[in-house]
Amino acid sequence: MTQRKRLSQGKAASAPRRSETLMGEEEDDDIPFTQPSTSQVQKGLEKLTPAQVDQKTAEVVQYFLMKDQKKIPVRRADLVKHVVKEYRNIYPEIMKRTARTFEQVFGLKLVEIDFKNHVYILINKLETLEGAPVRSPSNPKMGLLFVILSVIFMKGGAVKETLVWNTLKKLRVDPGEKHEEFGDVKRLVTDEFVRQRYLEYVRIPHTEPLEHEFRWGQRAELEVSKIKILEFMGELHDRDPQSWSQQYKEATTPSSSSQPSTSSQR
Amino acid sequence: ISDSCMRRARGDGAEESPRQNGTAGRRRGEQRADSGDGDDAGGGLGPADMPEEDNDPGLRREIRSKYRDLINSVQQNREDMLSPSNNKLHEVLEEANKLFRDVRQAREAALDAQLLVVATDLGKEKASQLFVEGNAFDPSAFAEHLLSFMGLNRLEEGDEEQQHGGGVDGYLPQDAWHRVAERAERCFRTAPCFHYMMGSFHAEPPPPKQRIERQRKAPSKEVKRIMPTQLKKMEESQQEATEKEVERILGYLRATSPISYYEFVIDPKSFSRTVENIFHTSFLIRDGLARMYLDESKLPCIAPVEEGEVENGGLSSRKQCIISISLRSWRELIDALDISEPLIHPPTSQSVSQ
Numbered sequence: 001m002t003q004r005k006r007l008s009q010g011k012a013a014s015a016p017r018r019s020e021t022l023m024g025e026e027e028d029d030d031i032p033f034t035q036p037s038t039s040q041v042q043k044g045l046e047k048l049t050p051a052q053v054d055q056k057t058a059e060v061v062q063y064f065l066m067k068d069q070k071k072i073p074v075r076r077a078d079l080v081k082h083v084v085k086e087y088r089n090i091y092p093e094i095m096k097r098t099a100r101t102f103e104q105v106f107g108l109k110l111v112e113i114d115f116k117n118h119v120y121i122l123i124n125k126l127e128t129l130e131g132a133p134v135r136s137p138s139n140p141k142m143g144l145l146f147v148i149l150s151v152i153f154m155k156g157g158a159v160k161e162t163l164v165w166n167t168l169k170k171l172r173v174d175p176g177e178k179h180e181e182f183g184d185v186k187r188l189v190t191d192e193f194v195r196q197r198y199l200e201y202v203r204i205p206h207t208e209p210l211e212h213e214f215r216w217g218q219r220a221e222l223e224v225s226k227i228k229i230l231e232f233m234g235e236l237h238d239r240d241p242q243s244w245s246q247q248y249k250e251a252t253t254p255s256s257s258s259q260p261s262t263s264s265q266r
Numbered sequence: 267i268s269d270s271c272m273r274r275a276r277g278d279g280a281e282e283s284p285r286q287n288g289t290a291g292r293r294r295g296e297q298r299a300d301s302g303d304g305d306d307a308g309g310g311l312g313p314a315d316m317p318e319e320d321n322d323p324g325l326r327r328e329i330r331s332k333y334r335d336l337i338n339s340v341q342q343n344r345e346d347m348l349s350p351s352n353n354k355l356h357e358v359l360e361e362a363n364k365l366f367r368d369v370r371q372a373r374e375a376a377l378d379a380q381l382l383v384v385a386t387d388l389g390k391e392k393a394s395q396l397f398v399e400g401n402a403f404d405p406s407a408f409a410e411h412l413l414s415f416m417g418l419n420r421l422e423e424g425d426e427e428q429q430h431g432g433g434v435d436g437y438l439p440q441d442a443w444h445r446v447a448e449r450a451e452r453c454f455r456t457a458p459c460f461h462y463m464m465g466s467f468h469a470e471p472p473p474p475k476q477r478i479e480r481q482r483k484a485p486s487k488e489v490k491r492i493m494p495t496q497l498k499k500m501e502e503s504q505q506e507a508t509e510k511e512v513e514r515i516l517g518y519l520r521a522t523s524p525i526s527y528y529e530f531v532i533d534p535k536s537f538s539r540t541v542e543n544i545f546h547t548s549f550l551i552r553d554g555l556a557r558m559y560l561d562e563s564k565l566p567c568i569a570p571v572e573e574g575e576v577e578n579g580g581l582s583s584r585k586q587c588i589i590s591i592s593l594r595s596w597r598e599l600i601d602a603l604d605i606s607e608p609l610i611h612p613p614t615s616q617s618v619s620q
Binding site: 065066068069071106108122123124125126127128136137138139140141142143144145146147150151154155162163166167170171172181182222223224225228229232233236237244247 | 344345403405406407408409410411412413415416438443444445446447448449450451452453454455456457458459460461
């Protein structure tokens with residue numbers, strides 16, 4: 001254990017942290033990770049064989065794929081602690097290769113959705129084709145999520161939670177009761193969807209009793225096509241999607257926040 | 267406050283039915299303007315109103331109760347009131363206006379103020395809906411359309427069962443949410459879920475497998491009980507048969523020795539019998555009961571070994587060779603040696619075959 005500490009300290013090369021890390025003996029893997037510099041990465045790469053770097057990249061790819069099954073975003077801290085480990089000095093290089101692998105081999109995009117906390121998700125690079133056959137059994141949870149996202153979007157981007165609950169009730173989904181298909185609906189919507197970053201569930205200040213607001217989460221911003229939602233709305237209401245002019249404008253303006261950025265050296 | 271909100275709204279959403287109309291709203295506005303502060307109780311009371319009904323506790327209570335009812339109805343039916351398709355909020359305010367005429371004391375007026383706060387809040391929300399320039403999105407209508415999309419079977423009127431909150435009666439099919447999901451997934455760019463093609467180790471199977479084995483064991487035991495007796499018979503018969511054959515052939519050999527090997531073993535009528543003869547003859551050679559040699563024409567011949575010679579001839583002069591025969595050579599031999607009849611007659615009992 002101590003050996004690893006010394007290794008990472010030496011290679012990450014920031015001496016003042018030494019005093020911090022000596023404190024938590026059990027948690028010596030939780031050394032706060034700072035992005036190594038380009039020169040450090042270079043030096044690190046020189047000491048490793050290409051096979052080693054490829055192997056580590058492959059491990060990171062696999063880690064992401066497994067984590068993505070639950071659609072829970074991956075934290076950089078976990079990634080470094082559990083997979084990258086002593087290769088953390090070449091972390092940017094590994095991430096670059098990982099992103100490239102995802103793009104070229106899997107057709108997926110690795111996106112950092114939280115620059116402050118360094119959290120990543122995987123999304124599909126490819127659009128689903130209109131006439132394409134359904135490749136796997138549909139997940140009814142997506143239907144529920146879709147309803148909520150649609151309401152939020154059509155209502156301008158933020159809605160009070162009561163609106164969502166009432167709409168769901170009309171669809172025979174009651175957050176107070178156990179649903180046949182979804183089980184604990186409240187938990188699904190306010191916990192699972194939020195952790196997956198599909199929704200944001202924020203407190204409205206000064207409300208008594210406490211009320212929350214629903215907004216689109218970062219994953220939704222990246223994964224969901226607003227114009228396609230509007231098209232579906234049009235189909236349902238038998239209206240031209242453009243008749244909802246404000247929503248249509250929102251759906252067709254490319255906004256900077258929804259542009260996915262691939263993880264790269266920062 | 268609610269007035270100004272609504273007036274603005276009326277300007278933008280012309281197609282909406284006018285929510286604030288003449289008398290009641292304006293009157294309230296005047297009153298407010300006169301008193302100078304928005305939510306005070308005392309403003310607007312005419313000095314001429316005389317006390318008789320002012321102090322009637324029954325009436326006071328009634329007014330307060332009605333106010334509370336109004337407040338409750340606004341809070342309980344919030345969504346309903348917000349819907350742009352009705353005028354309920356306006357009706358509530360009308361009611362409040364009527365009540366207000368009888369307000370004399372601070373307590374009632376406080377309730378009036380409370381009602382105003384609640385109604386204003388609602389009014390603001392309703393107005394913000396309108397701000398979306400006639401893009402009003404009605405979640406109730408959305409829900410209705412979605413239910414149809416999901417394949418809701420709407421029942422006839424007169425059905426006793428009331429579904430949730432007095433909504434549309436009917437049965438939702440089992441795959442209702444799957445239908446929505448299928449259509450919805452097209453709007454998503456979700457990364458496909460990773461899974462192993464052949465599946466991973468499943469800890470499950472052992473219990474069922476054991477059951478199957480136990481079931482199978484029962485019948486097989488019975489079968490085995492029958493089998494051994496049959497098998498034993500067969501094995502014995504096989505060994506015995508071979509020995510018998512070898513002895514029989516020895517008999518032929520002793521009767522007609524020495525003889526050309528091929529004339530001895532070949533059965534011109536059956537290739538397989540020929541092979542069997544070769545097989546049995548080899549036992550004689552192995553046991554030293556017969557010997558093979560090449561004659562002047564270099565053709566193989568076979569002759570029995572005298573009883574006395576068996577021991578002597580033993581190990582020192584033993585040689586081994588492999589004889590093979592094919593259909594072609596068998597036929598050629600038959601032609602060349604002009605064999606028409608088998609020397610070794612086929613056994614009369616059923617042939618021993620593998």
